[in-house]
Structure formats: structure tokens, C-alpha cells
Amino acid sequence: MLLHFGSSILDITINPVTFIQGAIPQIIEKTKDDFFNNIIHVLRGAAELCYNKIKDIKCITCPHKPEGSMFVMVKLNLSYLVDISDDVDFCIKLAKEDSVIICPGSVLEMKNWLRITFAIEPASLEVGLERLKSFCERHGKN
Structure with missing residues (x-):
């Protein structure tokens, strides 16, 4: 993925570096099942x-309950909101207003969708979701 900022270009990749790729089989082999079971739980x-x-x-709207991932894709319905033009604006x-970072779907070529990551501490997730709800209520149509 290439991001362009003014006169500079930032190259971002989601692939792990090669020495990590080489270590992954041993890491998985030597990690106890309890660790994986706890993460899944x-x-x-x-x-x-x-x-x-x-x-x-x-x-x-969340069309599908997440299974086997660390995030969920949700559909943003702009008809319920005022002063929000699209997912990026949202x-x-x-x-800015609530210090909650959500990935706009447009960066994944899914305009007016949001990618919400839930691979964080449950208490922080709950606070973030409450802030998200409050934000939507403040920007909602009466």
C-alpha cells in the first residue's frame, strides 16, 4: 500500500519481515495449546x-457476527447522521472528538463501511464502543 503525503510517499506493508516469517513455524510448534486456547477465548x-x-x-449495522478474526466490518448509514459526509469524515x-480510532472502509475499497478492531483489552473495548455510541448520538438526526 502506498500513501502519499504532500511531496513524500510512505510505503506500508502488512507482511512480516523475512526473519520473522522464518521463525513462525518454530514459534507455533513450541507454544503451548493453553496459550492459543486462551487467545481464542x-x-x-x-x-x-x-x-x-x-x-x-x-x-x-453489523451484517455478520465476527468469527475467526480480530475485527468486524460494519456498514455506516449516513441517513441517520448530520454533518458527516462519508466514512473518512466519520x-x-x-x-478528534472522542479519541477513538476506527479504520474507514474506503482505505479497503469499501466506501461507507468501518473496520472496528476488537483485539484490545475488554475494558478499553467497552469504553471505545461507548464513546462510539455517544459520538453517533451527538451527530444523529433528531
């Missing part, structure tokens, strides 16, 4: 929390 609980909290936010204002 924590992520399953966070996915459930995220999915249930999103149901209470009028301008956001995310910028949310970050």
Missing part, C-alpha cells in the same frame, strides 16, 4: 461484546 468474548454493543448504535471526527 479472549477474542471470542471481545467479538461477542463488540457485536452486542454495535446493535445499540442506530447508524451502524473516522476523522470520531478521532
Whole structure:
């Protein structure tokens, strides 16, 4: 992915560096099953929390409960909002007003969708989702 900022270009890749790629098989082989089971349990609980909290936010729809991931894609319904032009505008204002960072779907070629990551501490996730709800209510049509 290339991002252009003024006269400079920032090259971002999501691939791990080669020495990490080479170490992954040994890391997985030597990690105990309890670790993986705990991670799955924590992520399953966070996915459930995220999915249930999103149901209470009028301008956001979650078409599928997340399974096997650390994020959820939700549809942003602009007809419920005032002074929000698109997903990027939504995310910028949310970050400025409530210090909540959500990835706009436009960067993934999914205009007016949002990517919400739930791979964080459950308490922080709950606070973030409450701030998201409050933001949507403040910008909602009466």
C-alpha cells in the first residue's frame, strides 16, 4: 500500500519481515495449546461484546457476527447522521472528538463501511464502543 503525503510517499506493508516469517513455524510448534486456547477465548468474548454493543448504535449495522478474526466490518448509514459526509469524515471526527480510532472502509475499497478492531483489552473495548455510541448520538438526526 502506498500513501502519499504532500511531496513524500510512505510505503506500508502488512507482511512480516523475512526473519520473522522464518521463525513462525518454530514459534507455533513450541507454544503451548493453553496459550492459543486462551487467545481464542479472549477474542471470542471481545467479538461477542463488540457485536452486542454495535446493535445499540442506530447508524451502524453489523451484517455478520465476527468469527475467526480480530475485527468486524460494519456498514455506516449516513441517513441517520448530520454533518458527516462519508466514512473518512466519520473516522476523522470520531478521532478528534472522542479519541477513538476506527479504520474507514474506503482505505479497503469499501466506501461507507468501518473496520472496528476488537483485539484490545475488554475494558478499553467497552469504553471505545461507548464513546462510539455517544459520538453517533451527538451527530444523529433528531
